[in-house]
Amino acid sequence: MSVATELSPPPPAKIRLSGVNKVFAGPRGNLTALQDIDLEIGDGEFVCFVGSSGCGKSTLLRIVAGLERDFTGDAEVDGNPIKEPGRDRTVMFQEHALFPWLDTMGNVLFGLKLKPGLTDHERKEVAHYYLQLVGLAGFERSAIHELSGGMKQRVALARALAPNPRVLLMDEPFAALDAMTREQLYGDIQAIHAARKQTILFVTHNVREAVCLGDRVLLFSPRPGRIRREFKVELPRPREFNDAALAALSREITNELKTILAIPAPGVVAA
Amino acid sequence: MKNFIPAVAIFAALVAGWEIYARQSGASAVLLPPPSAVAQYYLGAMKTGELLDASLVTMRRLTIGYFIGIALGIPLGMLTARFKLAHNTLGVIALGLQTLPSVCWVPLAILWFRLTETAMLFIVIMGTVWAVILATDHGIRQIPPLYREAALTMGSRGLHLWCRVLVPASLPHIVSGTKQGWAFAWRSLMAAEIYVTILGANGLGHLLHFGRELHAMDQVVGLMLLIIFIGFAADKVLFSPWERFLHRRWGLRES
Numbered sequence: 001m002s003v004a005t006e007l008s009p010p011p012p013a014k015i016r017l018s019g020v021n022k023v024f025a026g027p028r029g030n031l032t033a034l035q036d037i038d039l040e041i042g043d044g045e046f047v048c049f050v051g052s053s054g055c056g057k058s059t060l061l062r063i064v065a066g067l068e069r070d071f072t073g074d075a076e077v078d079g080n081p082i083k084e085p086g087r088d089r090t091v092m093f094q095e096h097a098l099f100p101w102l103d104t105m106g107n108v109l110f111g112l113k114l115k116p117g118l119t120d121h122e123r124k125e126v127a128h129y130y131l132q133l134v135g136l137a138g139f140e141r142s143a144i145h146e147l148s149g150g151m152k153q154r155v156a157l158a159r160a161l162a163p164n165p166r167v168l169l170m171d172e173p174f175a176a177l178d179a180m181t182r183e184q185l186y187g188d189i190q191a192i193h194a195a196r197k198q199t200i201l202f203v204t205h206n207v208r209e210a211v212c213l214g215d216r217v218l219l220f221s222p223r224p225g226r227i228r229r230e231f232k233v234e235l236p237r238p239r240e241f242n243d244a245a246l247a248a249l250s251r252e253i254t255n256e257l258k259t260i261l262a263i264p265a266p267g268v269v270a271a
Numbered sequence: 272m273k274n275f276i277p278a279v280a281i282f283a284a285l286v287a288g289w290e291i292y293a294r295q296s297g298a299s300a301v302l303l304p305p306p307s308a309v310a311q312y313y314l315g316a317m318k319t320g321e322l323l324d325a326s327l328v329t330m331r332r333l334t335i336g337y338f339i340g341i342a343l344g345i346p347l348g349m350l351t352a353r354f355k356l357a358h359n360t361l362g363v364i365a366l367g368l369q370t371l372p373s374v375c376w377v378p379l380a381i382l383w384f385r386l387t388e389t390a391m392l393f394i395v396i397m398g399t400v401w402a403v404i405l406a407t408d409h410g411i412r413q414i415p416p417l418y419r420e421a422a423l424t425m426g427s428r429g430l431h432l433w434c435r436v437l438v439p440a441s442l443p444h445i446v447s448g449t450k451q452g453w454a455f456a457w458r459s460l461m462a463a464e465i466y467v468t469i470l471g472a473n474g475l476g477h478l479l480h481f482g483r484e485l486h487a488m489d490q491v492v493g494l495m496l497l498i499i500f501i502g503f504a505a506d507k508v509l510f511s512p513w514e515r516f517l518h519r520r521w522g523l524r525e526s
Contacts, residue, residue, distance in 0.1 A: 065424055066423075066424070067420050067423065067424070084423075085423040085426075086424070087425060087426040089424065090424055090425065091420070091421065091424045093417060093420075093421065095417060097415075097417045097418060097420075097421040099421075099436070099439070099440070100440075100520055100521045101440065101442060101520055101521075102439075102520075103520070110422070110427075110435075111425030114425060114426040114431070143519055143520045143521075143522065144520070145521065145522035159425075163425060
């Protein structure tokens with residue numbers, strides 16, 4: 001393995017979920033977080049999960065990440081059942097989850113150090129590349145608490161990208177950021193996806209964000225969490241968050257989401 | 272620096288006041304030895320080498336016992352954090368024995384180990400280990416689950432996960448636990464040295480005890496000051512680097 005192969009896009013992964021159910025056992029009875037999820041995600045596709053809180057969209061992401069074990073149904077990446085977390089599917093969380101005992105460089109190197117076949121020098125080169133990519137060259141030695149919220153999420157993005165995953169899982173990564181920083185990051189994410197073509201699953205409760213980023217937008221409804229509608233977004237890329245066509249489409253989807261949330265689906269009987 | 276000179280001046284005035292009062296009041300040197308007498312004791316004890324020998328004996332016991340206590344306490348704390356059964360057994364024992372001043376172990380320690388260095392080490396270890404177990408256990412329990420999950424998705428497992436994620440993540444607690452362990456160990460060693468006098472090597476506590484028996488209060492006060500100084504210096508040497516590290520990385524305030 002070398003820096004060149006490390007930095008070249010890996011073959012993107014196909015994800016297949018069929019008949020996935022997830023039930024959380026609680027003190028006041030069971031809660032069905034996900035019910036009958038059937039979903040195919042193509043190589044290099046950017047798919048956004050949208051829904052209100054508690055609709056199971058994050059749980060589904062965690063199943064793909066391998067962080068949720070007790071579910072029923074099939075979850076596969078390239079035909080291999082998902083059994084545990086792995087470097088081929090890195091996660092960017094809503095809270096940055098950066099390690100405070102390591103500096104910026106140390107955080108980006110964390111996953112790389114676990115990757116066999118690279119020298120220390122090559123690992124540092126790869127880490128530098130990603131820090132540069134997210135616009136943080138020069139902050140290698142900074143402590144995490146010294147960075148702004150937006151910079152922390154950029155480090156988290158660099159850390160998730162550094163092991164060269166085939167799937168990038170993003171769980172409301174920008175929810176805690178201000179609007180200006182968010183819009184900058186929309187541009188960055190689109191550029192990275194255009195260059196590297198990973199398969200990306202992106203969870204958000206912001207419809208416009210989903211329309212701005214996704215090739216496909218899936219609408220979830222809660223209790224039990226199900227996929228209710230899907231929209232293909234065929235607007236040209238790179239997309240601008242404040243674009244009129246984008247705003248029109250997100251209004252349409254938002255209306256749809258409101259309808260879904262207000263009216264129970266046919267066949268669902270209140271328990 | 273601006274506050275340094277007035278502070279030194281105040282301390283100098285205090286020592287001078289003490290000296291003058293001790294001489295003028297006609298109080299017995301047994302009740303209030305003047306600083307000059309203490310200084311004289313230092314000079315004499317340095318010449319005979321008694322003071323240096325005793326300091327070395329005490330420091331050796333403390334260092335060895337303390338590090339054994341940490342080396343036992345951190346893994347045991349990891350054990351109680353990881354396994355429910357260990358938490359309900361060893362965790363409860365640790366909680367109980369932490370409240371027992373470890374000088375209470377002296378009678379048993381002497382029966383078990385006779386009047387040997389091992390008995391002293393045992394007392395220091397008993398002073399350290401429980402605080403370190405509890406701090407490590409608590410530190411690991413309060414780690415946000417997110418750190419573990421983030422590490423898992425990057426391929427960290429088993430020993431790597433423990434050594435590179437869980438222990439460093441609980442570092443603020445471990446440092447304050449080892450600091451508390453140090454305070455317990457230092458106090459218990461002094462108590463034990465004053466309490467148990469017949470040993471091959473004399474530590475600072477023994478010298479203090481002899482000072483009492485000889486009514487040599489200049490010696491007692493001299494040793495008290497030396498014990499304060501060593502405690503203070505050890506605190507700086509042992510913990511300042513860690514606290515600076517925590518401050519730099521976590522942004523925690525130095526205490």
